[in-house]
Amino acid sequence: MAAGTASILRFTAMLLATLLLGMPAAWAGLALWYQAPGGQLKGAIVLLWSAFTLGVLLTLWQGRAGLAFLIFALAFGVLLLWWRSIAPTNERLWADDVAKITNGTIDGNRVTLQNVRNFDWRSDSDYTQRWETRSYDLDKLNSVDMIMSYWDGWAIAHMLISFGFDDGQHVAFSVEVRRRKNAIYSELGGFFKRDGLSIIAADERDVIRVRTNIRGEDDYLYRIRMPLQAMRSLFLGYVEQADRLVDTPRFYNTLTVNCTMLVYHMMKRIVGYLPWSYRLLFTGYLPAYVYRVGGLDQRFTLEELRTLGRITDRARQSDRSDSFSADIRKGIPVIEPADLPAGAVSAQ
Numbered sequence: 001m002a003a004g005t006a007s008i009l010r011f012t013a014m015l016l017a018t019l020l021l022g023m024p025a026a027w028a029g030l031a032l033w034y035q036a037p038g039g040q041l042k043g044a045i046v047l048l049w050s051a052f053t054l055g056v057l058l059t060l061w062q063g064r065a066g067l068a069f070l071i072f073a074l075a076f077g078v079l080l081l082w083w084r085s086i087a088p089t090n091e092r093l094w095a096d097d098v099a100k101i102t103n104g105t106i107d108g109n110r111v112t113l114q115n116v117r118n119f120d121w122r123s124d125s126d127y128t129q130r131w132e133t134r135s136y137d138l139d140k141l142n143s144v145d146m147i148m149s150y151w152d153g154w155a156i157a158h159m160l161i162s163f164g165f166d167d168g169q170h171v172a173f174s175v176e177v178r179r180r181k182n183a184i185y186s187e188l189g190g191f192f193k194r195d196g197l198s199i200i201a202a203d204e205r206d207v208i209r210v211r212t213n214i215r216g217e218d219d220y221l222y223r224i225r226m227p228l229q230a231m232r233s234l235f236l237g238y239v240e241q242a243d244r245l246v247d248t249p250r251f252y253n254t255l256t257v258n259c260t261m262l263v264y265h266m267m268k269r270i271v272g273y274l275p276w277s278y279r280l281l282f283t284g285y286l287p288a289y290v291y292r293v294g295g296l297d298q299r300f301t302l303e304e305l306r307t308l309g310r311i312t313d314r315a316r317q318s319d320r321s322d323s324f325s326a327d328i329r330k331g332i333p334v335i336e337p338a339d340l341p342a343g344a345v346s347a348q
Contacts, residue, residue, distance in 0.1 A: 113201050
């Protein structure tokens with residue numbers, strides 16, 4: 001083997017070894033940044049870890065790969081033990097809009113929800129807090145709507161699932177990042193146990209209006225084709241998940257435990273097989289996924305449903321009206337009970 005070829009191979013091997021050490025080291029640095037004690041101590045800890053990582057890499061490039069990997073493995077193992085010891089909790093000072101978690105009691109066909117959010121929003125920082133107790137008759141459940149709220153291009157959106165009843169009531173469930181008071185949402189922090197997970201049932205005039213009228217987001221409502229029994233099961237699934245969080249808190253995760261994945265796993269339990277798709281990760285494209293598996297009104301194209309379902313302007317015009325839920329649905333074709341599938345949503 002020529003000396004030049006051998007030199008290239010050694011250099012390539014060193015680069016690969018550097019990546020093998022550098023990638024977990026970078027993850028550990030971010031984990032320390034988001035979870036180490038705050039203030040100057042946090043900065044000192046991250047700086048110390050960075051210096052340690054640099055020392056390990058220098059040892060590697062000095063030709064002592066075995067020693068470098070041994071030292072790093074020991075330190076990283078200790079850090080993983082610390083990471084596993086970080087447990088979710090409900091005992092923190094939370095932001096007002098996620099201060100409480102919805103929970104429910106079931107008595108036959110009637111479900112009573114405690115902590116239904118019904119804030120009166122004047123701005124993101126000026127609002128009247130209202131947490132209410134409301135009851136719903138599952139025998140009157142007749143519709144499920146998916147609301148997509150876009151704030152950062154077409155790939156990223158927040159999903160709400162809203163249930164409608166014969167008596168005109170609507171209640172929307174939202175899987176929320178449970179932020180500490182005065183904390184700002186961080187997508188990157190969502191990978192590092194930064195925030196808790198919360199499920200909130202809310203009045204549509206709260207949870208939709210705050211997005212369209214206060215935060216300037218762009219919202220779209222899609223009526224879901226779902227058997228009535230599946231609607232009921234999904235509603236109870238939300239209640240079950242919310243109740244579980246009261247007793248067993250969980251961390252929010254940007255990728256695996258978010259507003260889309262939680263609903264996806266609930267629906268799999270209800271309807272059986274649902275195909276995997278990248279659209280489940282890029283939540284803004286979720287309507288295309290739901291349309292493909294037959295979950296949206298097949299009488300229209302997806303683009304037509306999107307045009308008909310844009311509720312942003314109607315929400316802004318309705319604002320605080322008592323008829324907010326009816327106003328935002330004007331012009332969106334209704335799926336009659338006779339047109340609902342008799343069985344589970346089928347994958348096509």
